[in-house]
Amino acid sequence: MNKAISTRLTFAVAILSLLIFIILWQVIAQQGLLVKNFPGSFKTIGSLIWWVSDPFFDNGPNDLGIGTNLLISLRRVLIGYSLAVLVAIPLGVLMGMSKLAQSSLNPYVQLLKPVSPLAWLPVGLFVFRNSEITGIFVIFITSIWPTLINTAFGVASINPDYLRVSKSLGASKSTTIRRVILPAIMPNILAGMRISMGTAWLVIVAAEMLLGTGIGYFIWNEWNNLSLENIFVAIIIIGFTGFILDQFFGFLQDKFDYSI
Amino acid sequence: MNKKSSKISTSNENYSHLELINLGKIFFKEKKFIDFRSKGNRSGFEAIKDINLKIEKNTFVSIIGPSGCGKSTLLNLIAGLQAPTSGKIIIDGQAIKGPGPDRGVIFQNYALMPWLTTIQNIEFALNTVFPAKTKADVKERARKYLRMVGLEKASNKFPKELSGGMKQRVAIARALSINPNMLLMDEPFGALDALTRSYLQDELLSIWRKNKVTVVLITHSIEEALLLSDKIVLMSSGPSAIISEEISVDLERPRDREKIEQDPTYLKIKMRLEKHLLRETRAVEEVT
């Protein structure tokens, strides 16, 4: 089949399925088939347009524009996530290279990795007495494990030929790390960073319900207002933002794909 | 570094370029943190033992032996990539302590860095070995060696865009670019088709003639060893492999692929090598 036709067809199918979904949603809600007062798609779309047309208003912490809340959440995620990546990559390289570091750190990693990052929220509040820093702290803990583990795994499974070449040329340890190991494990690092970002974006919504401000708090607030359609608006926006973030890493991964 | 070692060798022509003395390598099992079964005695696998060999300057030596006998191990020791368990490696009269740019190594599977282009792969070697050289100098030199192996057009291609033969030529250019006195090659042409192989063999010979290097080549091809070498070293089957024979190949150069096969000396050595390999391979089969 012609490629242009096939993309156009895919696009048409996507639009069609969206239309069917919107109509079904509206019909089910209008007939009260699910529960009474369940917002229909038309009402939700109306809210979405209302929120998106003036996204950055600020009438105090309980009445912020959705864009303002989104930026607050994104800022927390980006700060906590960046700090986590800055710690995870060097630590992962160390764990991959040194048996001692591996055996002394791995027990903690294995023990802490399966714990929901939300469990750290009270700890953060107790230590920092500040919801902003606590949010960043929770995202830091969330983001660190996937990047750390992927980096360490990448180093441990690096093609020994590259290291042999480097060694045979008499390269120093720092040259080997900078010019051989780091580029060689770039795909692993990016895969870890992508998972970290995905989890961080999941966790921030839950964490913010307890922290005040941010897109997660927006949902909590609208639940208190019993405004389900606004919650749907938030869900759509969270989903869309998460998708964009994920695509960005997908793009980076393609750039650093060395496979033949 | 390079200048120094070549100076030593010219003032001491009576030294062999490379000398292996009672060389042995035992691979010890890595001890796990929690391993109740292997208490105490560190048992190891002796790959090679009592290797004694002298290689003269600017000669071409091939090492041949049954599969798994320890050829790569021996080459890694000479390259300084692994430390011997016993014995010494003397180059230009001095015991080596580790790897060095006086030896260029060519690995079996090319070992090009996939995130670097062809020319960047060579520049990596040059930058590592000659950190004082300017960027322009390095680029110029990398180009020169790419030209030498006929790949200047592919200089901005990535390894995944090259054929096996082209990759191996880049690896050869990289190894030569640092101007080594010795070229160590581990079955460099094993994975190539017959035509590419014979083309690269000719290229290697002309490079060897022009560049004045000592070549140690590991191969499992008797024909390749006979076509290229001044001396062929035969290894016995492992474990604890030793050098069982050294054969001088007194055939005139340049050697013609077709004509050489009718040469009685060639045929005599070939028979001897075949017999040896058959016997040693049989020994491997019986052990396993």
Ligand SMILES: Nc1ncnc2c1ncn2[C@@H]1O[C@H](COP(=O)(O)OP(=O)(O)OP(=O)(O)O)[C@@H](O)[C@H]1O
């Ligand atoms: N790092 C290692 N640890 C343990 N044993 C090893 C190690 N490297 C090699 N050996 C063993 O030493 C022996 C010699 O291996 P080596 O790779 O040198 O053989 P080879 O002659 O190059 O084989 P081939 O012809 O297949 O390339 C083999 O039995 C191998 O299993």
Ligand SMILES: [Mg+2]
């Ligand atoms: Mg081998």
